Amino acid sequence: MAQKLRVLLASRSPEALSALSAGLAGARDVAFSTRLISNGHTDPLFGLQPVPDVLVLRFDAESLAELAALSDTNPDSRPPLIVVGPAGSPEAMRLAVRSGARDFLVEPVNSAELVAALQRLRDEPRRGSAPAAKAEVTVVLGAAGGVGTSFVACNLAHALATETDAPTLLMDLDFNAAPLASFLDLVPERGLLQAMAEVEFLDEHALPGYVTKHRSGLHLMGAPSKSVVVMKNFDAKRFAALMEVVSASYRHVVVDASHGIDDLGLTTLGMARTVVLVVQQSVVQLKQAARLLRVLHGEIGIVDDRILVVVNRHLKRSTVGLEDIRRTLARERVAVFPNQYQTVLASIDGGAPVLELDRSSPVAKAIIELQREVSGAPRPERTSLLRRALPMFSGD
Secondary structure: OOOOEEEEEEEOOHHHHHHHHHHHOOOOOEEEEEEEOOOOOOOOOOOOOOOOOEEEEEOEOOEOHHHHHHHOOOHHHOOOEEEEEOOOOHHHHHHHHHOOOOEEEEOOOOHHHHHHHHHHHHHHHHHOOOOOOOOEEEEEEEOOOOOOHHHHHHHHHHHHHHHHOOOEEEEEOOOOOOOHHHHOOOOOOOOHHHHHHOHHHOOOOOHHHHOEEOOOOOEEEOOOOOOOOOHHHOOHHHHHHHHHHHHOOOOEEEEEOOOOOOHHHHHHHHHEEEEEEEEOOOHHHHHHHHHHHHHHHHHOOOOHHHEEEEEEEEOOOOOOOHHHHHHHOOOOOOEEEEOOHHHHHHHHHHOOOHHHHOOOOHHHHHHHHHHHHHHOOOOOOOOHHHHHHOOOEOOO
8 A cells, every 4th residue: 555645734723724634634645634833933843753745834924934934944854845825925925935835825725726736746756766857047137127138148048058068948038028039030839828828738748849949959938929918917836837847857947037026037036046137337227236136135035146247238438337336236256248239239130149140259258158157167267368358257
């Protein structure tokens, strides 16, 4: 007889625990216990032996202490987490993402929905003899609109695909404009919207039907919608499920989140190994970048060494210099993309990444340096003259 899945139901509400218990009463392959959280430790697992296979935490909208406590721990050090609670709480969603929750069930939760979520966790180890390697996710954000976020994301992804020769996906979160298709001279038939709509049927075999392949080997997931899309109408749970499929199928995933931080952006930030913040030499943009860094650190919990600042279209003679940027953003090193208007314009208008258009240009070399920083590849030794000629990282 197969061993039953040991599940702990935890909540501050006795009524909620009763409802969840009733939902699992008929599940023959689940053995559950309950824990009523009262004043004291906010960790639902504190002092618990044996540790369950799955933790189901029901949160109250007025009290997120338990979610906050779990978000400060390493998900690999505790059982998989399923979060249950009322809809409409961006803070709860943010903490759930940070805590590595595998599912977010909105109340009222019916029995079939809860059992299905547990079944998905039970089945995960059976998908292969070893767990699939997770992609290294890089999220590219802009301090403001028009700073070149999509240009940086597109060319970084292209460099990762060509320089590392590893499976790489570029994801465009702008459903309405989807500019990355034009940057790569591609005409996608299906993309992110369709993948989210059919995520229940997606696996590594079906996923290629929702991406468009560039001649370099880079894959793009992004196609302009035929009608206006309102971001608030999207189900972040479906997007999180899609990201799980994607992260098991690629070595690198670069997400263009130039539209800002919303539920989809929060999901990718929760999975991100690296966050690239693009800024230009402007006092206003520096203030916006400083505020965004505070949000990334204080509210989302991104640690400092995972954030790379890119100064795009750098001009040596500017009222805002690199020293000003380093001081304002508390950065010892910033990445620098030189201002090469003609090369960049030819790249965008021609639908050709810079590395294909002019690999010897300073901006192409800057892209390669950023790719090495993101992928962790060792940088070749360079002479001091070349360092002065190509100051990609101003802290060098």
